[in-house]
Amino acid sequence: MTPARGPLRVVLLAVIAVGLLLIGGGAAVALGIGRGEPAPAADSVAAGFSRDMARHHLQGVEMANAALERSTDPEVRRLAFDIAETQQNQVGRMQGWLALWGLPPTAGETMAWMGAHGGHTADGGLMPGMATEEELARLRSLSGVGFDREFLRLMIRHHQGGYDMARYAAEHAAVPAVAGLAGTVAETQAAEVTTMERMLAARGGTPLPAP
Numbered sequence: 001m002t003p004a005r006g007p008l009r010v011v012l013l014a015v016i017a018v019g020l021l022l023i024g025g026g027a028a029v030a031l032g033i034g035r036g037e038p039a040p041a042a043d044s045v046a047a048g049f050s051r052d053m054a055r056h057h058l059q060g061v062e063m064a065n066a067a068l069e070r071s072t073d074p075e076v077r078r079l080a081f082d083i084a085e086t087q088q089n090q091v092g093r094m095q096g097w098l099a100l101w102g103l104p105p106t107a108g109e110t111m112a113w114m115g116a117h118g119g120h121t122a123d124g125g126l127m128p129g130m131a132t133e134e135e136l137a138r139l140r141s142l143s144g145v146g147f148d149r150e151f152l153r154l155m156i157r158h159h160q161g162g163y164d165m166a167r168y169a170a171e172h173a174a175v176p177a178v179a180g181l182a183g184t185v186a187e188t189q190a191a192e193v194t195t196m197e198r199m200l201a202a203r204g205g206t207p208l209p210a211p
Helices: 006-024 045-070 074-101 112-117 133-141 144-172 176-202
Strands: none
Touching (some): 045 074, 045 112, 045 133, 074 144
């Protein structure tokens, strides 16, 4: 059987992990949620961030997996591995919270939880920084340094879009575990953007316009 890849693989792993936690008990503690802490509303910052950032991360993992399959550049492959592992783990936590709260993984208007700062999705409901299907198809068609440049360009823009979402959640989420993860996401992605910009310049590329 061919292993599940990309977003499907991440979803399956997250669901399995959450199921094991719930079966074994102690899910709230394992996911960083205080015992007896009330579940946030479906339209809260905590729930909205968990839904939307999980989806945003899924595409990041998809692109990182493509780099692991197609790139032969050791530095690009190391970066892609770190992104895939980190964001896959974070998707598991966010989907775990939603399951613990009894909330669906998708609901309501994308990014409505950001209030006046949200609602700026692209055509097709894409969140800031996300690649279109056409861009992903083009990425998969490339090889060599051409692939590496395009991967870095798309991932820089992807991180820039995710950073704004994470910073807002870090400042406004009422659930400490969610605010803490959001702060970590923002810090990590800001640092990785700096690294990727250096890598891109070294390979003769220039960044895409910021989202």
